[in-house]
Amino acid sequence: MEDMLFYDRMQFAFTITFHYLFPQLTMGLSLMIVYFKWKFLQSKVEKYNDAAKFWMKIFALNFAMGVVTGIPMEFQFGTNWAKFSELTGGVIGQTLAMEGMFSFFLESSFLGLFLFGEKLLGHKLHFVTGFLVFLGSWASGYLIIATHSWMQYPVGYEIVENGKFVLNNFGALFSNPWLLPAYLHNQFASIITSSFVVAAIGAFYILNNKHSEFGKLFVKTGVIFGLISSVLVAFPTGDWTAKNVAKHQPVTFAAMEGIFETEDGGSEIVLIGQPNILEKKLDNKIAVPNILSFLTHKDWNAEIKGLNEFDEKNYPTNIPGLYYSYHIMVGLGTIFIGLMLLAAIQLYRKKLYKTKWILWVLMFMLPFPYIANTTGWYTAELGRQPWLVYNLLRTSEGASPTVSSGNTLFTLLGFIGLYLLLGLLFLMLAGKIINKGPQLNQQH
Amino acid sequence: MELFWYIVLMTMLAIYVILDGYDFGAGIIHLFFAKKEKDKKAITNAIGPFWDANEVWLIAAGGVLFFAFPTLYASSFSGFYLPLIMILWLLIFRAIGLELRGQIHNKMWTSIWDKAFGISSLLLALFFGVALGNVVRGVNLGNVVNGVSTQEAHYFFLPLWNPTFSPQTEQLGIIDWFTLLLGIIGVIALTIHGANWIIFKTNSSLNEKLKKVVFTLSFVLLVLVIISLFIWHIIEPKPFHNFIQNPWLWIFPIITFTGLFGLFRVRSFKKHGKGFLFSSLFLFGGLTSTVASIFPKVLPSTNNVNPDLTLYNVAADDYGLSVGISWFVIAVILVIAYFTIQYRVFKGKMDDVGYGEH
Numbered sequence: 001m002e003d004m005l006f007y008d009r010m011q012f013a014f015t016i017t018f019h020y021l022f023p024q025l026t027m028g029l030s031l032m033i034v035y036f037k038w039k040f041l042q043s044k045v046e047k048y049n050d051a052a053k054f055w056m057k058i059f060a061l062n063f064a065m066g067v068v069t070g071i072p073m074e075f076q077f078g079t080n081w082a083k084f085s086e087l088t089g090g091v092i093g094q095t096l097a098m099e100g101m102f103s104f105f106l107e108s109s110f111l112g113l114f115l116f117g118e119k120l121l122g123h124k125l126h127f128v129t130g131f132l133v134f135l136g137s138w139a140s141g142y143l144i145i146a147t148h149s150w151m152q153y154p155v156g157y158e159i160v161e162n163g164k165f166v167l168n169n170f171g172a173l174f175s176n177p178w179l180l181p182a183y184l185h186n187q188f189a190s191i192i193t194s195s196f197v198v199a200a201i202g203a204f205y206i207l208n209n210k211h212s213e214f215g216k217l218f219v220k221t222g223v224i225f226g227l228i229s230s231v232l233v234a235f236p237t238g239d240w241t242a243k244n245v246a247k248h249q250p251v252t253f254a255a256m257e258g259i260f261e262t263e264d265g266g267s268e269i270v271l272i273g274q275p276n277i278l279e280k281k282l283d284n285k286i287a288v289p290n291i292l293s294f295l296t297h298k299d300w301n302a303e304i305k306g307l308n309e310f311d312e313k314n315y316p317t318n319i320p321g322l323y324y325s326y327h328i329m330v331g332l333g334t335i336f337i338g339l340m341l342l343a344a345i346q347l348y349r350k351k352l353y354k355t356k357w358i359l360w361v362l363m364f365m366l367p368f369p370y371i372a373n374t375t376g377w378y379t380a381e382l383g384r385q386p387w388l389v390y391n392l393l394r395t396s397e398g399a400s401p402t403v404s405s406g407n408t409l410f411t412l413l414g415f416i417g418l419y420l421l422l423g424l425l426f427l428m429l430a431g432k433i434i435n436k437g438p439q440l441n442q443q444h
Numbered sequence: 445m446e447l448f449w450y451i452v453l454m455t456m457l458a459i460y461v462i463l464d465g466y467d468f469g470a471g472i473i474h475l476f477f478a479k480k481e482k483d484k485k486a487i488t489n490a491i492g493p494f495w496d497a498n499e500v501w502l503i504a505a506g507g508v509l510f511f512a513f514p515t516l517y518a519s520s521f522s523g524f525y526l527p528l529i530m531i532l533w534l535l536i537f538r539a540i541g542l543e544l545r546g547q548i549h550n551k552m553w554t555s556i557w558d559k560a561f562g563i564s565s566l567l568l569a570l571f572f573g574v575a576l577g578n579v580v581r582g583v584n585l586g587n588v589v590n591g592v593s594t595q596e597a598h599y600f601f602l603p604l605w606n607p608t609f610s611p612q613t614e615q616l617g618i619i620d621w622f623t624l625l626l627g628i629i630g631v632i633a634l635t636i637h638g639a640n641w642i643i644f645k646t647n648s649s650l651n652e653k654l655k656k657v658v659f660t661l662s663f664v665l666l667v668l669v670i671i672s673l674f675i676w677h678i679i680e681p682k683p684f685h686n687f688i689q690n691p692w693l694w695i696f697p698i699i700t701f702t703g704l705f706g707l708f709r710v711r712s713f714k715k716h717g718k719g720f721l722f723s724s725l726f727l728f729g730g731l732t733s734t735v736a737s738i739f740p741k742v743l744p745s746t747n748n749v750n751p752d753l754t755l756y757n758v759a760a761d762d763y764g765l766s767v768g769i770s771w772f773v774i775a776v777i778l779v780i781a782y783f784t785i786q787y788r789v790f791k792g793k794m795d796d797v798g799y800g801e802h
Contacts (some may be wrong), residue, residue, distance in 0.1 A: 080523025089514020090760035100507035
């Protein structure tokens with residue numbers, strides 16, 4: 001039983017981590033492609049249209065990867081988490097089925113038109129198809145976060161015989177107080193990913209003296225989008241999300257922040273330290289007094305409950321994992337704001353394209369938004385443990401009763417092998433597109 | 445309410461089989477009949493702009509199944525654990541093959557991904573037939589051994605096969621000689637369907653040959669369908685019970701055989717879409733006849749201890765189902781609009797370069 005749960009969780013964690021590498025780029029990138037196409041319609045400067053077409057290719061590749069790795073996500077609810085599906089399908093089935101009907105059809109139909117239809121449609125309609133692809137991908141994110149929010153903060157349900165969750169208020173799924181902050185936080189984070197990717201490729205072109213006109217355009221666009229989104233991801237959306245956690249999941253909040261003991265006269269904010277679960281304290285701690293109380297409650301002396309106040313049965317199952325995920329996310333987010341601010345200042349002073357070290361840093365920052373997004377997702381998911389539906393359904397009660405651990409291990413290994421291949425091929429193909437680069441007046 | 449969603453779900457599955465079915469079929473044709481690069485290119489172009497969107501019907505149907513019939517979703521997905529995960533792998537593998545074959549111009553590279561695309565299409569067609577066979581044959585609900593359930597009444601788990609390979613034992617496997625027969629029918633039906641699509645959408649030099657293939661395979665298909673009906677009679681004593689009770693249900697088998705007999709005239713069709721129309725009718729009729737024959741069961745139980753799963757005992761609650769109708773109707777109208785636009789923009793035959801590369 002223990003084994004089975006472990007492999008089920010590993011499989012879900014592995015497949016969703018790999019899957020989410022792709023949608024986080026496509027959601028942000030679709031916005032930037034729409035922006036490039038719009039600039040082209042405004043200015044009729046061919047460069048913008050070529051930029052849109054270039055990023056479309058990267059988008060298409062990512063989208064295809066997102067689709068093929070997304071189907072296993074849906075299937076796993078039934079295959080590995082049958083009990084969970086049976087008990088909650090009547091509620092979260094709504095948002096998941098809506099995702100299929102409203103966003104996937106929209107995205108896939110218009111992506112085909114956007115990719116193949118420029119000549120057939122003309123530029124204005126081509127812009128419209130691009131906009132619809134953007135709309136579809138953002139709707140998809142919305143419905144997934146709505147599902148996720150319900151698991152964090154269940155609303156609009158009643159529990160009937162056999163522990164089944166039954167929907168009794170459809171509207172509540174969408175007015176869930178958890179939903180809007182989490183959604184906006186997530187969307188700005190995905191714009192960060194796309195900004196850093198666009199800026200990194202741009203920096204690569206400038207530093208290589210290759211397609212440098214596009215390089216400048218990409219760096220500029222990436223820095224502007226990146227600065228705005230990395231500020232917004234921290235404030236107000238990140239702050240708002242953290243306050244939600246503090247209010248509704250105080251035990252999660254304590255573990256995230258590394259607060260073991262409730263302190264009189266306000267809690268400190270931990271910058272660095274390693275959770276020591278055995279002795280219930282942080283090792284090698286560097287902390288600033290009273291800041292956490294202020295950030296959370298606008299009161300320097302507000303009390304924040306430490307882990308000592310809660311029943312150990314309800315502790316997040318992996319406190320160090322949760323603590324590190326959260327701190328890596330916040331740390332990287334802070335670095336993003338600093339770097340983008342610096343780059344924006346240089347851009348304003350018209351010196352950015354010559355400031356080599358910033359370009360180098362921008363280029364090598366490419367993987368970090370992915371890490372920040374992934375650890376952000378881990379923070380949310382590890383924070384909810386040991387619950388599948390917060391305070392109502394334990395993870396251990398949600399797994400498939402008939403599937404043995406050997407079967408799950410077998411399929412886990414299969415996914416690892418297949419995704420390794422998929423990842424290698426993706427890098428190869430993306431590298432090929434980037435190396436070829438955008439071209440002015442390219443034949444299409 | 446349950447009935448509405450049942451019809452919705454079956455319709456979505458039928459659409460999925462007809463749409464993704466032709467691109468599985470195209471994959472099988474690609475594997476066995478396309479020798480020249482020009483023909484291969486024609487085949488991949490014929491499905492290029494469509495297969496991605498076709499697959500969305502599977503995801504959407506899965507979503508509707510999850511939402512409207514959560515108990516069936518939980519029971520069948522964990523019960524058919526291994527084949528479903530393998531179907532996922534095959535779908536991924538097939539997509540990789542299709543996306544990658546044209547990326548590098550190297551003979552070995554292209555031929556590796558061609559094989560990946562073709563073989564996974566073939567196996568998927570086989571698995572879908574086998575899946576239908578499992579639904580008709582039923583499963584050992586509750587994993588009953590000697591009259592005692594080892595699981596909750598609606599849960600089960602099937603290994604890929606058992607040593608006896610027989611559909612008539614207590615400990616069933618996914619693949620036995622009956623489900624395998626339906627798998628082979630699936631492969632042949634989708635090969636015909638794919639060939640018709642290629643004839644419809646391209647001016648490939650293969651087209652005349654494909655018409656002959658459709659004609660020959662249609663005979664094989666007819667023979668196998670008749671054999672399977674006899675065998676079905678042995679496994680399930682009253683397979684035609686529903687049809688005798690409700691004569692209007694005969695419309696579904698009539699559609700099936702209209703489609704099948706229409707295919708024999710494939711060589712004389714002047715309008716190329718006609719063959720595709722008939723193979724679609726066959727698939728639609730075959731699928732609906734099968735589910736009509738077990739209605740209102742959705743997954744029969746092979747033991748006498750636990751009851752069959754029917755659409756009434758696996759459905760979600762009434763409130764959820766009725767709220768769902770309102771958003772679903774809006775969504776369907778939008779989906780029809782998208783597909784109309786898409787198929788109008790990409791109407792007619794594909795030329796040698798398709799619609800450009802991406």
